[in-house]
Amino acid sequence: MATKTALATEAGETAATGMPQLDFSTFPNQIFWLVITLVAIYFVLSRIALPRIASVLAERQGTITNDIAAAEELKLKAAAAEDAYNQALADARVEAQNIIAEARAEIQKDLDTANAHADAEIAAKTAEAEARIEEMRASAMESVTEVARATAREVVSAIAPMDVDDASVTAAVDQQLKG
Amino acid sequence: MAVEQEAGGGLEIHPMDQFIVKPLFGGDAVHWYTPTNATLWMFAALLGIVLLLVVGTRGRAIIPSRIQSISELAYGFVYKMVEDVSGKDGLKYFPYIMTLFLFIVFANFLGLLPMAFTPTSHIAVTATLALAVFIAVTVLGVVKNGVSFLGLFWISSAPLVLRPILALIEVISYFVRPVSHSIRLAGNMMAGHAVIKVFAGFAGVLGLGAIAPILAITAVYALEMLVSFIQAYVFAILTCVYLRDALHPAH
Numbered sequence: 232m233a234t235k236t237a238l239a240t241e242a243g244e245t246a247a248t249g250m251p252q253l254d255f256s257t258f259p260n261q262i263f264w265l266v267i268t269l270v271a272i273y274f275v276l277s278r279i280a281l282p283r284i285a286s287v288l289a290e291r292q293g294t295i296t297n298d299i300a301a302a303e304e305l306k307l308k309a310a311a312a313e314d315a316y317n318q319a320l321a322d323a324r325v326e327a328q329n330i331i332a333e334a335r336a337e338i339q340k341d342l343d344t345a346n347a348h349a350d351a352e353i354a355a356k357t358a359e360a361e362a363r364i365e366e367m368r369a370s371a372m373e374s375v376t377e378v379a380r381a382t383a384r385e386v387v388s389a390i391a392p393m394d395v396d397d398a399s400v401t402a403a404v405d406q407q408l409k410g
Numbered sequence: 411m412a413v414e415q416e417a418g419g420g421l422e423i424h425p426m427d428q429f430i431v432k433p434l435f436g437g438d439a440v441h442w443y444t445p446t447n448a449t450l451w452m453f454a455a456l457l458g459i460v461l462l463l464v465v466g467t468r469g470r471a472i473i474p475s476r477i478q479s480i481s482e483l484a485y486g487f488v489y490k491m492v493e494d495v496s497g498k499d500g501l502k503y504f505p506y507i508m509t510l511f512l513f514i515v516f517a518n519f520l521g522l523l524p525m526a527f528t529p530t531s532h533i534a535v536t537a538t539l540a541l542a543v544f545i546a547v548t549v550l551g552v553v554k555n556g557v558s559f560l561g562l563f564w565i566s567s568a569p570l571v572l573r574p575i576l577a578l579i580e581v582i583s584y585f586v587r588p589v590s591h592s593i594r595l596a597g598n599m600m601a602g603h604a605v606i607k608v609f610a611g612f613a614g615v616l617g618l619g620a621i622a623p624i625l626a627i628t629a630v631y632a633l634e635m636l637v638s639f640i641q642a643y644v645f646a647i648l649t650c651v652y653l654r655d656a657l658h659p660a661h
Contacts, residue, residue, distance in 0.1 A: 249426060250426060250429075251426055251427075251429040251430040251431060251532075252429060252531070252532050252533045252534070252596065252600065253533070254430075254431070256440060257431035257440050257446070257448075257534065258534040259441075259442035260431065260440050260441065260442050260443075260444055260446055260448065260449075261431065261446075261448050261529070261532055261534040261535055261538075262442075262534055262535075262538050263442045263443065264445075264446070264448055264449040264452050265448075265452060265529065265534075265535050265538055265539075266538070267452075268452040268453065268455065268456050268513065269509060269510075269513060271456050272455075272456055272459055272509045272512065272513055273505065273506070273509045275456075275459065275460055275463070275464060276459075276463065276505050276508055276509055276512070277505040279463075279464050280459075280463035280464050280467065280481070281463075281485065281504075281505055281508065283464075283467050283470060284463070284467055284481060284482055284485045285485075286470070287467065287470050287471070287474070287478075287482070288482065288485070288486075290472060291472050294472055
């Protein structure tokens with residue numbers, strides 16, 4: 232350290248103005264080494280460092296671009312899948328509506344047939360019942376006539392037992408019943 | 411510090427001693443080929459650049475390591491600067507500007523290490539850099555544009571009467587460029603280092619109680635870190651501006 236400082240002060244005294252920057256005797260030395268250093272730096276940069284960094288940056292840019300494109304594609308695929316899903320859902324809904332409508336129509340048809348059948352049966356039964364009622368009424372009427380004739384004959388025979396004319400009794404009863 | 415002790419404790423500060431160019435391996439003659447402390451620190455800058463941009467990027471990783479991101483950041487920073495300032499056709503000269511920028515940045519920052527020597531504080535170095543830029547840009551301008559390069563000095567948008575006066579001013583400012591370009595860098599580096607050394611001298615004299623000088627050194631040191639970067643940036647961006655003038659001389 233001491234020898235260095237001694238050297239330094241010595242060299243400092245040789246500088247004309249005391250500013251080492253203006254000691255022109257050191258200029259060739261500095262310029263020479265500066266040029267060597269700059270040329271070395273230039274070669275290191277232009278041959279090795281800059282192409283390498285440029286390729287790394289380009290590669291990264293490429294990777295990013297590819298990834299973005301892939302993401303875009305996947306997004307499109309997802310959108311397509313969603314569309315397909317929605318389409319399928321809509322189709323299914325329509326089909327369900329169709330099935331429901333069909334089923335309803337079928338049921339309606341069955342119901343109508345059953346109704347018609349039941350109506351027909353009811354009508355037939357009604358007609359039958361009515362016929363039977365009519366028959367019953369007729370037979371009842373006949374019975375009433377019969378009873379009336381018998382009663383009348385009995386009454387007539389009881390009142391005037393000598394000659395009972397069946398035909399006249401019947402006629403009289405009929406007359407009476409009609410009236 | 412050794413200087414003060416040698417001088418017998420008096421307030422004898424030699425802030426400029428740190429700038430003395432001296433041979434590395436003894437002797438006191440500085441021939442043009444002598445390896446000096448300037449050589450050492452220029453090579454240190456070269457080594458730093460190799461470590462950062464070559465060793466740091468050897469992984470070529472898509473997802474970069476920290477050092478690789480720093481070199482990519484430096485690359486992108488200078489590349490964008492050249493592209494923005496000089497235009498697309500200036501990108502051909504990007505490696506040259508990158509060389510200048512990295513050399514100045516590394517020389518400046520390595521010069522901030524204690525006991526270091528700062529090559530960029532020497533006018534010989536900065537003037538060489540600035541003259542190289544000036545000559546290269548002028549030759550490039552003339553070769554690329556021929557006579558129309560002189561249109562740089564003939565401001566066609568100004569009134570005709572003013573044009574000769576403006577041309578004179580433009581010519582003067584053109585030739586002052588390398589001077590301002592070099593002195594700005596050397597002056598900034600020299601001043602900061604000298605100030606630090608002066609405060610260090612105060613600290614040496616005050617001994618253990620030297621809180622104020624140490625705080626001042628810390629503050630100036632922080633400022634110098636900023637200046638180191640800004641001056642390299644300014645040098646590079648001015649080079650880009652000159653390059654743009656050479657490529658597109660029309661105003």
